[in-house]
Amino acid sequence: MDKHSSLRDPFERSTNQRKGIRLLGGLMATAGAILATSILNAERGGAFAQQPEASDVRSGKALPQVNPDGWTSSAVCGECHQAIHAVWRQSLHANSWSNGVFQAALRRSRDNYGEERSRLCLSCHAPTVRHGNDYAVKESITMEGITCDFCHSIHAVELADPNDPIRFAVGKTKYGPLRHAQSPAHQIVNSDLFKRSEFCAGCHEYKNSHGITVLGTYGEWKNSSYAKRGTECQDCHMPLVAGRTVALDVKSDTSGKVNLHNISGSHDIERVRKAVTLDGVGYQWASDKVWVFMQVANTGSGHCFPTGLPMHRAVLEVKLLNAGEVVDQRQIPFEVVMLDESGRPLRREEEFFVSAAKVRSDTRLKPNEVRTVEISFRDIKASRLLMTASLYYEYSTGALVTDEKGERIEPVEMKFLLASREQSMKRMGR
Numbered sequence: 001m002d003k004h005s006s007l008r009d010p011f012e013r014s015t016n017q018r019k020g021i022r023l024l025g026g027l028m029a030t031a032g033a034i035l036a037t038s039i040l041n042a043e044r045g046g047a048f049a050q051q052p053e054a055s056d057v058r059s060g061k062a063l064p065q066v067n068p069d070g071w072t073s074s075a076v077c078g079e080c081h082q083a084i085h086a087v088w089r090q091s092l093h094a095n096s097w098s099n100g101v102f103q104a105a106l107r108r109s110r111d112n113y114g115e116e117r118s119r120l121c122l123s124c125h126a127p128t129v130r131h132g133n134d135y136a137v138k139e140s141i142t143m144e145g146i147t148c149d150f151c152h153s154i155h156a157v158e159l160a161d162p163n164d165p166i167r168f169a170v171g172k173t174k175y176g177p178l179r180h181a182q183s184p185a186h187q188i189v190n191s192d193l194f195k196r197s198e199f200c201a202g203c204h205e206y207k208n209s210h211g212i213t214v215l216g217t218y219g220e221w222k223n224s225s226y227a228k229r230g231t232e233c234q235d236c237h238m239p240l241v242a243g244r245t246v247a248l249d250v251k252s253d254t255s256g257k258v259n260l261h262n263i264s265g266s267h268d269i270e271r272v273r274k275a276v277t278l279d280g281v282g283y284q285w286a287s288d289k290v291w292v293f294m295q296v297a298n299t300g301s302g303h304c305f306p307t308g309l310p311m312h313r314a315v316l317e318v319k320l321l322n323a324g325e326v327v328d329q330r331q332i333p334f335e336v337v338m339l340d341e342s343g344r345p346l347r348r349e350e351e352f353f354v355s356a357a358k359v360r361s362d363t364r365l366k367p368n369e370v371r372t373v374e375i376s377f378r379d380i381k382a383s384r385l386l387m388t389a390s391l392y393y394e395y396s397t398g399a400l401v402t403d404e405k406g407e408r409i410e411p412v413e414m415k416f417l418l419a420s421r422e423q424s425m426k427r428m429g430r
């Protein structure tokens with residue numbers, strides 16, 4: 001791949017480039033992609049020959065082609081869609097199979113529930129198994145996780161069929177949001193589905209066999225004012241940023257904007273900080289009783305806060321301090337608690353998918369919800385106190401991550417401060 005293409009004068013090359021692509025567009029239908037590619041390369045070879053300082057490793061080499069009969073690796077897509085590929089590589093989607101937390105959970109699932117039932121996990125985390133049935137994970141495409149070709153082969157999401165909503169067609173055609181786009185490597189079908197939340201719902205909404213909504217992000221969004229106003233998942237999670245849809249030497253006249261493909265969520269803690277506020281702190285103090293109140297609001301998350309699997313939770317920690325010493329404290333959780341059939345609270349990913357049979361409580365903040373939290377403290381002896389309130393975001397797998405041999409053991413626990421407030425207080429009537 002040519003590392004220097006962005007340093008060259010784009011204008012100088014664009015005329016020849018465009019001619020090549022247009023010619024190609026006409027030919028695609030009749031002559032097929034192989035002939036078209038060689039013509040494109042001849043055109044490009046000519047163009048480069050006139051530029052003594054430019055050496056293009058790609059000239060003379062055939063452009064990569066997509067597999068017409070099966071999946072194509074993201075490495076192939078990335079040869080042309082460089083900018084998108086580089087960003088996608090950083091995403092959790094790209095690591096949905098390989099990440100250690102998932103691997104550990106999958107091992108536990110296979111141990112506790114068996115191989116057959118654990119196929120479910122792969123259908124979302126390594127979704128290319130849906131065609132070709134590589135549940136043994138022998139092929140490298142499976143390990144690419146939620147790869148380019150899986151998403152861009154989706155042509156419909158049928159929510160009326162919740163057990164298997166994703167409809168896709170493997171092969172030469174790539175579906176996407178651009179109108180009138182043409183590619184030398186694949187056919188293109190423009191699809192508005194890519195701009196709508198339904199596209200994501202195929203994996204971000206899941207009800208288990210006990211009827212428990214384990215993943216409800218799409219439904220939470222659907223019931224919110226964001227859905228009514230037409231603010232889709234992509235508007236928040238895939239904003240348009242400057243970038244090229246394809247490398248300059250493949251096509252010069254792209255729009256200059258791409259949808260950010262790292263699709264970050266709570267792993268981007270700055271994003272989480274912007275989504276919630278802690279305000280409206282006040283108190284009342286009468287004899288030895290103190291009431292503290294404040295407002296916690298979900299101002300920027302298009303679904304419940306937190307959303308997704310229940311190991312994501314937020315906690316408001318309120319402390320009363322007298323000369324630096326903690327006099328009393330409370331913790332207010334914002335979380336879903338799920339139980340199995342025998343009433344045992346569940347903590348691990350695989351358990352929610354298979355065993356969750358009851359929701360004991362759901363104290364998460366709904367989209368746009370402003371919740372007034374009121375806490376009372378008794379038996380307060382002091383007459384002056386400092387109250388501190390800290391809102392934390394917590395992530396815990398509630399489990400240990402081990403490697404295949406079970407040698408490396410480390411718990412995955414994370415805690416981030418989102419917001420904090422302080423209030424000095426004194427007893428009335430003194």
Ligand code: HEC
Nearest residue numbers: 063072077080148152174176177178181182183185245254
């Ligand atoms: C030989 C270069 C090349 C390769 C390889 C390639 N593409 Fe493309 N692709 C293009 C070009 C050129 C366009 C048109 C871009 C434009 O007009 O902005 C395009 C457009 C697209 C679009 C936009 C379609 C639309 O209507 O929104 C998608 C999606 C896409 N490609 C996906 C893929 C995927 C997935 C792969 C790998 C399986 C892939 N491409 C491999 C060159 C390539």
Ligand code: HEC
Nearest residue numbers: 092096102124125127200203233237263264265266267268
């Ligand atoms: C093929 C299934 C699939 C599709 C389609 C899909 N996702 Fe995901 N998504 C997942 C899985 C699985 C994970 C968890 C990956 C992991 O951490 O192992 C995930 C993780 C995420 C995260 C969490 C990232 C973080 O930093 O915490 C966000 C946000 C997200 N997806 C948004 C979207 C959006 C928006 C769409 C639609 C444009 C979408 N997803 C489409 C399966 C999917």
Ligand code: HEC
Nearest residue numbers: 077081084085088146147148151177194195234245258259
């Ligand atoms: C989780 C599903 C998902 C994955 C994985 C994914 N895409 Fe996309 N892609 C989308 C969606 C959704 C859009 C449209 C976003 C919009 O228009 O709001 C899109 C848009 C595009 C476009 C059109 C240009 C643009 O930025 O809008 C191209 C080209 C593209 N993707 C290529 C790729 C390639 C190449 C990869 C792998 C490196 C990839 N995509 C991985 C869902 C995905």
Ligand code: HEC
Nearest residue numbers: 197200204218221232233236265266275300301302305308
């Ligand atoms: C108004 C903007 C907005 C919209 C619309 C939106 N999100 Fe989010 N999303 C956020 C913010 C902010 C966060 C981080 C705070 C949080 O976790 O709620 C987030 C977090 C997430 C996470 C990470 C949770 C985790 O477990 O790590 C996922 C997954 C996700 N969103 C998926 C979606 C999907 C799917 C849709 C559409 C159905 C969607 N989002 C719509 C703003 C939005």
Ligand code: HEC
Nearest residue numbers: 101102105106109120121124203204206308309349350353
């Ligand atoms: C319907 C699609 C779907 C199925 C089926 C599914 N997952 Fe997931 N999984 C997701 C999504 C989406 C996320 C993203 C985070 C969220 O929303 O909380 C996720 C997140 C995870 C995570 C957290 C990863 C991280 O990086 O923090 C683990 C671990 C996990 N899943 C394990 C499993 C196991 C084990 C199974 C099978 C028992 C399974 N999943 C089945 C969609 C699925």
